Structures are given as structure tokens and as C-alpha cells.
Amino acid sequence: MxxxxxxxxVNIAVIKYWGKRDEELILPLNDSISATLSTDHMHAKTTxxxxxxxxxxxxxxxxxEESIENPRxxxxxxxxxxxxxxxxxxxxxxxxxxxxxxxxxxxxxxxASSAAGYACLVYTLAKVFGVExxxxxxxxxxxxxxxxxxxxxFVRWHQGELLSGEDSLATQIxxxxxxxxxxxxxxxxSDARKTTSSTSGMQRSVETSELLTHRIKNCVPKRVxxxxxxxxxxxxxxxxxxxxxxxxxxxxVCLDTYPPAVYLNDVSHAIIRLVHQYNAACGQIKVAYxxxxxxxxxxxxxxxxxxxxxxxxxxxxxxxxxxxxxxxRGIPVIPSVILPPINEPPQVGKIRYVIHTKVGEGxxxxxxxxxxxxGQPK
Amino acid sequence: MxxxxxxxxVNIAVIKYWGKRDEELILPLNDSISATLSTDHMHAKTTxxxxxxxxxxxxxxxxxEESIENPRxxxxxxxxxxxxxxxxxxxxxxxxxxxxxxxxxxxxxxxASSAAGYACLVYTLAKVFGVExxxxxxxxxxxxxxxxxxxxxFVRWHQGELLSGEDSLATQIxxxxxxxxxxxxxxxxSDARKTTSSTSGMQRSVETSELLTHRIKNCVPKRVxxxxxxxxxxxxxxxxxxxxxxxxxxxxVCLDTYPPAVYLNDVSHAIIRLVHQYNAACGQIKVAYxxxxxxxxxxxxxxxxxxxxxxxxxxxxxxxxxxxxxxxRGIPVIPSVILPPINEPPQVGKIRYVIHTKVGEGxxxxxxxxxxxxGQPK
Numbered sequence: 001m002x003x004x005x006x007x008x009x010v011n012i013a014v015i016k017y018w019g020k021r022d023e024e025l026i027l028p029l030n031d032s033i034s035a036t037l038s039t040d041h042m043h044a045k046t047t048x049x050x051x052x053x054x055x056x057x058x059x060x061x062x063x064x065e066e067s068i069e070n071p072r073x074x075x076x077x078x079x080x081x082x083x084x085x086x087x088x089x090x091x092x093x094x095x096x097x098x099x100x101x102x103x104x105x106x107x108x109x110x111x112a113s114s115a116a117g118y119a120c121l122v123y124t125l126a127k128v129f130g131v132e133x134x135x136x137x138x139x140x141x142x143x144x145x146x147x148x149x150x151x152x153x154f155v156r157w158h159q160g161e162l163l164s165g166e167d168s169l170a171t172q173i174x175x176x177x178x179x180x181x182x183x184x185x186x187x188x189x190s191d192a193r194k195t196t197s198s199t200s201g202m203q204r205s206v207e208t209s210e211l212l213t214h215r216i217k218n219c220v221p222k223r224v225x226x227x228x229x230x231x232x233x234x235x236x237x238x239x240x241x242x243x244x245x246x247x248x249x250x251x252x253v254c255l256d257t258y259p260p261a262v263y264l265n266d267v268s269h270a271i272i273r274l275v276h277q278y279n280a281a282c283g284q285i286k287v288a289y290x291x292x293x294x295x296x297x298x299x300x301x302x303x304x305x306x307x308x309x310x311x312x313x314x315x316x317x318x319x320x321x322x323x324x325x326x327x328x329r330g331i332p333v334i335p336s337v338i339l340p341p342i343n344e345p346p347q348v349g350k351i352r353y354v355i356h357t358k359v360g361e362g363x364x365x366x367x368x369x370x371x372x373x374x375g376q377p378k
Numbered sequence: 379m380x381x382x383x384x385x386x387x388v389n390i391a392v393i394k395y396w397g398k399r400d401e402e403l404i405l406p407l408n409d410s411i412s413a414t415l416s417t418d419h420m421h422a423k424t425t426x427x428x429x430x431x432x433x434x435x436x437x438x439x440x441x442x443e444e445s446i447e448n449p450r451x452x453x454x455x456x457x458x459x460x461x462x463x464x465x466x467x468x469x470x471x472x473x474x475x476x477x478x479x480x481x482x483x484x485x486x487x488x489x490a491s492s493a494a495g496y497a498c499l500v501y502t503l504a505k506v507f508g509v510e511x512x513x514x515x516x517x518x519x520x521x522x523x524x525x526x527x528x529x530x531x532f533v534r535w536h537q538g539e540l541l542s543g544e545d546s547l548a549t550q551i552x553x554x555x556x557x558x559x560x561x562x563x564x565x566x567x568s569d570a571r572k573t574t575s576s577t578s579g580m581q582r583s584v585e586t587s588e589l590l591t592h593r594i595k596n597c598v599p600k601r602v603x604x605x606x607x608x609x610x611x612x613x614x615x616x617x618x619x620x621x622x623x624x625x626x627x628x629x630x631v632c633l634d635t636y637p638p639a640v641y642l643n644d645v646s647h648a649i650i651r652l653v654h655q656y657n658a659a660c661g662q663i664k665v666a667y668x669x670x671x672x673x674x675x676x677x678x679x680x681x682x683x684x685x686x687x688x689x690x691x692x693x694x695x696x697x698x699x700x701x702x703x704x705x706x707r708g709i710p711v712i713p714s715v716i717l718p719p720i721n722e723p724p725q726v727g728k729i730r731y732v733i734h735t736k737v738g739e740g741x742x743x744x745x746x747x748x749x750x751x752x753g754q755p756k
Contacts, residue, residue, distance in 0.1 A: 211630060214592035241636075249634045252589060256630035258623055259654040266644045276637040 002092055004127040005047040005370060008120030008363035009036045010105070010113075011148045011155065012184065012298045014243040014290060015227050016250040019206045019216060025165040026072075026144045029206070030220040032157045033173065033227050034148045035300070037184060038360030041330040044116035046101040047370035048124045054096035060370075060377050061117075062102050075141040076118065080125045083138070089130030097128070100370040100377050105355075106188070118142030119149030123363040136170035152176045152361035154231045156224070176359045179234050183306050183331075186355040187297040187313060189267045198293035201254060201261035208258040215253055220246075236302060240288030243300060244275075247290040254293075263293045267317075267350045271297045274316055274344050278309065281340040306356065311335035316344050317351035330356040380470055382505040383425040383748060386498030386741035387414045388483070388491075389526045389533065390562065390676045392621040392668060393605055394628040397584045397594060403543040404450075404522045407584070408598040410535045411551065411605050412526045413678070415562060416738030419708040422494035424479040425748040426502045432474035438748075438755050439495075440480050453519040454496065458503045461516070467508030475506070478748040478755050483733075484566070496520030497527030501741040514548035530554045530739035532609045534602070554737045557612050561684050561709075564733040565675040565691060567645045576671035579632060579639035586636040593631055598624075614680060618666030621678060622653075625668040632671075641671045645695075645728045649675045652694055652722050656687065659718040684734065689713035694722050695729035708734040 017032035057068045057077065068074075077097075084093030101121060103113050122139040125131075140147035140157075147168075148155040153175040160168030196204075205212050223242055230238040254261040264272075268291055275289045287301040287309055301309055310333045319327040328335075333356050372378050395410035435446045435455065446452075455475075462471030479499060481491050500517040503509075514525035518535075525546075526533040531553040538546030574582075583590050601620055608616040632639040642650075646669055653667045665679040665687055679687055688711045697705040706713075711734050750756050 210597050211589045211592060211627065211634075214589060214596075218592075219588050245636055248636065248638050249589065252630040252634035255633060256589075256623075256627050258619075258626065260626050260650060262647050262650075265647075269640050269643075272638060272640075 001049065001051040001053075002128050003047060003049040003369055003371065004124050004365060005045065005368065006120055006124040006127065006363050006365050007039045007043040007045045008116050008123055009039045009149050009152070009360055010042045010116045011036045011145065012290060013145065013148070013292070014239070014300070015220065015224055015246050017145055017157065018202055018250050018253060019212055020144070020202065022165065023203070026140050027165050027168050028144060028157065028159045030216045031159050031224045032145070032148070033154065033224060033231075034145070035154050035182070035184070035359045036149060036152045036176070036362060038357050039364070040360065041355055041357040042105045042116070044101060044103050044113070044120040045366070045370065046099065046117075046120040046124045048121075048128045049098045049371045049375050050092045050095040050128050051098075051375060052095060054098060054375060057096050057099075059099040060101070063377065072118075072142050076122050076125070076138055079138045079141060080122065080129055080131055080135075083131045084129035087131065093129045097125070098371055098375040102370065114143040115145040115149045118146035119363060122146070123150060127365065134169055137166060137168060140165070140168060150362055153178060153359060156228065173228055173231055176361050179231070179359065181303045182359050183301055183303050184357050184359070185299040185301065185306070185310065185313070186357070187271060187299065188352045188355070189265070189295040189297070190350055190352045195263060195294070196261040201257065201293060204261060205253055205257040209253050209256040211256040212253045215249055219249060237285040240285045240300060243288040243290050251291065263295065264291055265295045267347065268295045268297060270316070270344060270347065270350075274312065274342060275299070277342050277344065278312060278340065281342070307334055307336040308339060310354065310356070311337070311339055312342060313351065313354060315339060316342065316346055318346055318348050319351070319353070320349040323349070323352060326353060328354050328356060331358065332356075379427065379429040379431075380506050381425060381427040381747055381749065382502050382743060383423065383746065384498055384502040384505065384741050384743050385417045385421040385423045386494050386501055387417045387527050387530070387738055388420045388494045389414045389523065390668060391523065391526070391670070392617070392678070393598065393602055393624050395523055395535065396580055396628050396631060397590055398522070398580065400543065401581070403546075404518050405543050405546050406522060406535065406537045408594045409537050409602045410523070410526070411532065411602060411609075412523070413532050413560070413562070413737045414527060414530045414554070414740060416735050417742070418738065419733055419735040420483045420494070422479060422481050422491070422498040423744070423748065424477065424495075424498040424502045426499075426506045427476045427749045427753050428470050428473040428506050429476070429753060430473060432476060432753060435474050435477075437477040438479070441755065450496075450520050451499075454500050454516055455503070457516045457519060458500065458507055458509055458513075461509045462507035465509065471507045475503070476749055476753040480748065492521040493523040493527045496524035497741060500524070501528060505743065512547055515544060515546060518543070518546060528740055531556060531737060534606065551606055551609055554739050557609070557737065559680045559682070560737050561679055561681050562735050562737070563677040563679065563684070563688065563691070564735070565649060565677065565695075566730045566733070567643070567673040567675070568728055568730045573641060573672075574639040579635065579671060582639060583631055583635040587631050587634040589634045590631045593627055597627060615663045618663045618678060621666040621668050629669065641673065642669055643673045645725065646673045646675060648694070648722060648725065648728075652690065652720060653677070655720050655722065656690060656718065659720070685712055685714040686717060688732065688734070689715070689717055690720060691729065691732060693717060694720065694724055696724055696726050697729070697731070698727040701727070701730060704731060706732050706734060709736065710734075
């Protein structure tokens, strides 16, 4: 019997992944770049137990048993067992496994829960099966962006060239401590309506958007290089401008999709206006927004600007009375009292809460298992 | 003393104009196509009076005197006076004019009021100054899309090639009676927030959107030809699909602009979803949406489908009690009772009213003047 438990982080892309060249292998049409967020505030946690007494593979997600037959899950399991038989613990890889995974944050629209989940699953399985070396390309087969959650700091997912997908993997650009001032505010929008899933939206974009091809060929390659340089040089304004432009272009491509895939709502757009107004008032770019396939905003900013921006967010989006208590979560925030004038009418209760976090490390092993010794969830 | 009064129509583009290659001459980066709407329900009306007794040019818009120094207005006046001196009534063109213009519809976001207004001004001035021949290129200098309101039916604005802009003019594709079944529903959205003006949004798109260039070079030319053919052949499904795709792509480019120019809101997107759901339920494309630089929707559909679509719009967007009376305006509507199932939660009061209209004729002269004999507004 062997049991391992790990936590793995969420990552938020600043150059977006949108469009696959191979649906089965999950090979992207372009490189992407993300920051890995601290597991202190948001993480997936997974226990994998391998035992001779188990008669079948089983999985529990957020307390509920799910089908192990999920094809993406099967691909990850199969890939790792094969790796283990070649270069790891072939005996354990032959055993059946019980998997139990939980997220400590809502699996809501656009919070990258599948990235953290698959990164954690693959990282933990690799430990159990004694597989060393890169596992990002295995995580990729669970959920494309999961490959970026295998590393801490700022991470690049290389699209790769091989048909096999072996070279479509993630590498670290800089570690988490390279840019210690970087902070992230995640603005969780209320009533996030279930829209098009990112998998099907992406597929439809590839099939129908004439702008997607242009983005991939002509825009993203230049942006990836400029973004890498901005990160290496800790050039916040360049980093922020490219981040915003790439988020906007990704959503533009979604809108150019037929029928359109719409992920931003009026609250998202009010956040966008607020950020541009604040930057204009400061006379320099102090904050960047980025949005995944959902209305929740992710703001990148430096530590020194958190008090003012947090206060502005609370001013424009005052919480409902019952949500005032824990409106700010994660790293403690002391909102500023003096604020620049902003021309944006307040909208009560439109943002449910704000998570204040920072760039963090990749997956790591922990001690408290989610499965008891009999292989059942605790 | 000479006095002429005319009415001119609104037009709604199905291939959008977005981006100028010359700001001063208002020369576009691409061809565009629109339908001219009947003046029965929406029009601008303009009286021009020329008199030896007038000491200066004057203009009243919707009951309020405005500055005649507006550069676009001056360009139209100057162009027409010069034309008149070469080929028209040079004597009248030397007189000062009083201009009075009203719209019979709200000058709200996205209702193309400036197009109708400038088309009417230029058409009426041309009559007063005895100018014959094309005046669309003069109307263009007032407001780009105004050149398309100079003709009835379906109209194409040719971008032209000359630096002078002389060949950037409108021509009729087919007259209004070519496709008599075509109907238009204009859904006027409540609380249309004032956003970026189309002039400045367009300019910012040209400066910052990497997708705009691709749209103009690679997408629009093909669409213009396909759209022209669909109109000539009365091929509704092709017409509708291109209309929707082009509206989406135009708004995609706006979103790719930095900072983004956002004209659609949550209600606009709910209308888009409703149209796609209805078309899917019908198994064929029955309705097309298109949006200009504002949240109001313009639906193109055939006469036979008006009762069902109007009923669906009222079902998903029930009017406030005080607006129930005149929710449907324009051509009378008898909403259907039997409707396909639609999965879209009702939103009360989000659409203020609906104008039901059809494709109509270009500008025409009328008898009731807006100026009394002393040259003052009645």
C-alpha cells in the first residue's frame, strides 16, 4: 500500500491559450504564459492511494464519487503507468488506485479549477508511481492549461512541433521569488451564469473565427517574446499592457466565433473601465485586468498599490451587508482612505468577494491525506 | 427666397463601416453595405431656406440652435456651394441659409441619427442650390454612413481609391421593392449608457487593433461580394449569417481596441442568444441580429416570421406595465400565441420598445416646412 497527498496551484494566463491543433492530445495553436498563484489561498489537494486490495480505479472529486472512465483522466492514468513501467515503480503502477481530490475554492466560471486539479492529480500519481522528470506534458492531457500549474513562478507553455505532443510542455520563465512585489486580486463576480464551456468555445473558435488565425500567426508570437522580457526585467507597465491587450484580444476572438462565445458581462466591463480610469488618473499603468472563460476578473498589480485598488473596488462594487465581513480574503488588505476620483456608478453586491494573493510555488507534497487507511474518503 | 423641405431615411449596415483611412475627408478602410429603412417610421426632416435677407448661415437641430461652425457641417455646405457655382444655381448658393432639422426618433445610442440627418441636410441643400447628380460623397463628409442614406433599397458604400475621395460614394445594389418580404425590428434597449462615440472608437481601433487590419484586408472584401449576391438572389439564410458574423466581428475589433470600445451590454447579448436559440429551434436561420455602436439590436427577418419573433421578444423582455401600451411601434404587429421553447430567463423592462419597419426609399421632398416665412423655426 502506498499513499501520497499533494497540493497544486491555480495559474492565471497573461498570454492566453485559445485553440487546439489536436483535440485528442490537447496540443495548442500557440504558446501561452501564466503566473502560478500561491497555494496558501487557492489550491487543489489530491490523495492517491495504490493498494493490492483495490479491485478497480476509483475517483472522488469534491466529496462525490465520479466516473473513472472520463477520457482525459484515463489518458493521464495510462500515460503515467506507461512511464512508470519504463522508468519508475512498475509494481505500484500495476496496482489499482483510489484518488480523492478537493479544491479549496469554488469551481466557478473562470477560476481555473481543472488546471489545478489535473496538475495535482498528475503530480501526485507521478510520486506514487515513482516517475521522475517532466510531468507537464501528462498534465496537459488532463486539461491544457494544467501543464502550467506544474511549476511555480511565471511559466511558459510551449506549443511544440512534434505530432506526438512530447515537446508541448511547460517550462519556468522565472521562479516565484523573482518578482516578489507582484500581487493578484481575484474579483469573484456574483451570478456568474453558466455559459459556453471553454472546451467547446475554443473548438468553435477554431472552426469559425477568421480572426483567430491572424491572432495566432501574427499577434501571439510577438507578445510571448515581449511578455517574457517584461517578466525577466520586472517591467510592470509593459507586462500590464500586454496582459490587458491579450485578454481583450482573446475575448474579441470569442465574440468573432459563430455563434459567439461570450464570457464577459456588464460587471466585467465595469471592472475594465475602472482599471483604465484608475491607470489614467495615475498617469501610468498601475493595474492590469485579465479574464479567462468567465466573468471573474484577475487583477495584476504591485504590492504598494493593493490598498488603493482594493478600496476602489469596494467603492465601486460595495458588498451586500451580509458579505461585508469577508469581502477581502487571502492576504490581509488595509484599504486606503484617500482615493482618486473615478467616474463609475457604484453597483452593490455585484462582486461577491475578492481574493488577495501572490505568485507562488508549484505543487508540493503534504501530510494530511484525504483517504483513510481503508481507501475511502475521510 | 427659396425654401425646400425633405425627409431622409436611417440605414442599418449589414457589412459594417469601421475605420477611416482619411479623417478629414471621411474615407473608409473598407466597403460597407446597408439597408435603407422606410421613412414612414424613422426619418430626419430638414428645411433649408435661402434668402437675401439672411445675414448669416444658421442651424437648428431638434428645436435648439446649434453652432454652424461644426467642421463637418461646414464641409458639406462648402462642397455644395462649390458644386452649385460650377453646375447649379450659383445665385442661390451665394445666399445665406437657415437650416432646421428634426429626427422623429430618439438620437439614442446606435440609432444612426447622424446618418439620416446629414443625408437629409445634403439632399435638401442640393435641391435648394440646384445641384444634380450624386450627392452621396458630400453626405459622406458630414457622417461617413450618411452617404448610404442617400439611396433607397440596399446600398453599397464603395471605399474608393482616389486621394480626393471623389470615388468614395454610395450606389444602390437593389431598389426597395426588390425584396418586399424583408422586415426590420429595432429593439430599443433601456438605460443605454453613453459610451465611446463611434468617431473616437473607430479612430482608436485603427490605431490599436491588430485584428482590424486583418478584418479589412482578408474578411470584408469576401463578405461584401457574398452579401451582394445574397441580396440580389434574395437568399435570406446567407444574408442573415453574414449579417450576424459581420456584426460580431465588428464588435470583436472594438473589444480588441485599447482601451476597449464596448457597445454591447448584457441585454444585447441576451438578444443574441435568443436569436441563435430561435434559429436553432427552427432548424434554419430565420432572424439575424446586427448592432451598431450601441446596445440597441436591429433584427432582419422576413414578414412571415414577424409574429413569432415579436412574441418571443415580448416573452423574454416583457415591458414594464407603463410601457405595455406602445411596446410595438411602426407597422402593426400581431404577436403569435404559439411559440417554440426558449431557454432564456425573462428580464422585465430591459427593452423599452420595438419599432417594426421595412426597407424603404431614399430621401424625398415634402411640403410642410419647419421654418416659417421669416426664416425662424415654427
